[in-house]
Amino acid sequence: MTDFETRLSATADDIADTLSSLLPRIETDGVRCAEARLLEAMRYGAEGGKRLRAFMAVETARMFGIERYNALRVGAAIECIHAYSLVHDDLPCMDDDDLRRGRPTTHRKFDEATAVLAGDALQTMAFTILADPATHENPFIRCELVAALARASGPRGMVGGQMIDIEAEKTSEPLSLAETSRLQRMKTGALIEVSCTMGAILGHASSTNRRALEYYARDFGLCFQICDDLLDATGTEEMVGKAVAKDADAGKATFVDLLGLDGAKERAAMLTEQAKAHLSPLGERADTLRALADHALYRQK
């Protein structure tokens, strides 16, 4: 493993531990509580994944000398939102997926009602974690974190993007490149971008540094989505850990449809360079974020 991969995997492990300690306990003195099924489904839905968003928050906070303990709490809150969105997006009335991260989706492992509630509760947990003084002693910072995460995951961000995506499937006319870009910036980009923002909030970053990080995250997020579409078009289910060629089958506009295979690869490479260039004000301490941009690009090769 490269240094970068070691670091990515160590953060994924730490996020798993942080979530495990923050999510409600299923048993007290060996007795299961009545709502145990909900708590099991929350833990199940929040397990696995590369924890990319948390990693971005943790690495950004590290540049500003923030304690890892505090950064991991922020990362865990972001992963709660990400996990809730996956649990709900996989539901039969949404994308109707059976497989996620190589395992049965939450509604297949449990049932639909439990999956709806587990997603709901994971969203709530994100705000419980951020509002807690243990995340940061300064309540200004905590409020800024809550506001930023809510904005990114709300109707003008992640959830809005998911709505547009579902609507687009129903219409015969495919989305334009501009419309697809806006959709993806909301659906997946907003949460990726806010991960850097939240690291910067935690680190009292200057407005120049914060802007640099947000531009980086914006280009990275779009690149990430293009690479995802490339994987969906060219990867195998085993490799990806979820159903592939699904988006194209569902008539969803993907960047591969819009740009072609080669065009999409070129665009991803261009965005990677552009993302890294935005980080210049931060100097060498942003090297891990640069390595992350390269990593996202190379995973589709």
Next chain:
Amino acid sequence: MTDFETRLSATADDIADTLSSLLPRIETDGVRCAEARLLEAMRYGAEGGKRLRAFMAVETARMFGIERYNALRVGAAIECIHAYSLVHDDLPCMDDDDLRRGRPTTHRKFDEATAVLAGDALQTMAFTILADPATHENPFIRCELVAALARASGPRGMVGGQMIDIEAEKTSEPLSLAETSRLQRMKTGALIEVSCTMGAILGHASSTNRRALEYYARDFGLCFQICDDLLDATGTEEMVGKAVAKDADAGKATFVDLLGLDGAKERAAMLTEQAKAHLSPLGERADTLRALADHALYRQK
């Protein structure tokens, strides 16, 4: 209308206006945004209702001289959580209801996917509203509000209660009175209780006053649920605005089953007196909350 009813209805109108101004705009300069369907469903899901929880927060805050504008924002956030829980609870995989507040439920008016997303986004909006400096200038207060609402609506509160309720339907053994009381305290009681708590947080209430208000709200919440079960057992669909005799049909444990009709009525009356008694440290300024307790009791007569 009595003074109390005038006040209740004025607050319901103000909450509708506050929500209307806080929820995202569907059109900008006459152009519908791509996520318009989501925003319409959010507004639809948040419409109607007596706004009892908001009223409790607003009336509590008023006792401590808080500006109505700030109290209404807190009330609107609570109603976002309440509305999201109704939208999700009505889904086919949950209670499968077609009627709510006398109109088609959100998934019947729109579709299931839109209802899931609208519920998700309404939850997010609650925290967006509370974290905003417009709610209170002091970030300590805002964080306390976020933490209190998240705790009450999360896995150990509202969502946990809904899980226990769904689980209970599947088992042949009915819940005991103690189990049903815990379920209802989580499912409906937690949000009612936190409405007074949030008014008290906004008003920097002393710990004595805050405790008095929470005890009041706890007894009121239980009384409210018993009255709801009485309405379900004895009311008509037209009167109640949603399907009746559903809970009994679904094999859910109701307080009417557990206590009998007369026993449930007696318990409700006893809880109303007890709730009002808790308010004695607050003197006359708590008269509206006393009237509210009487109102909840009498609506089932």
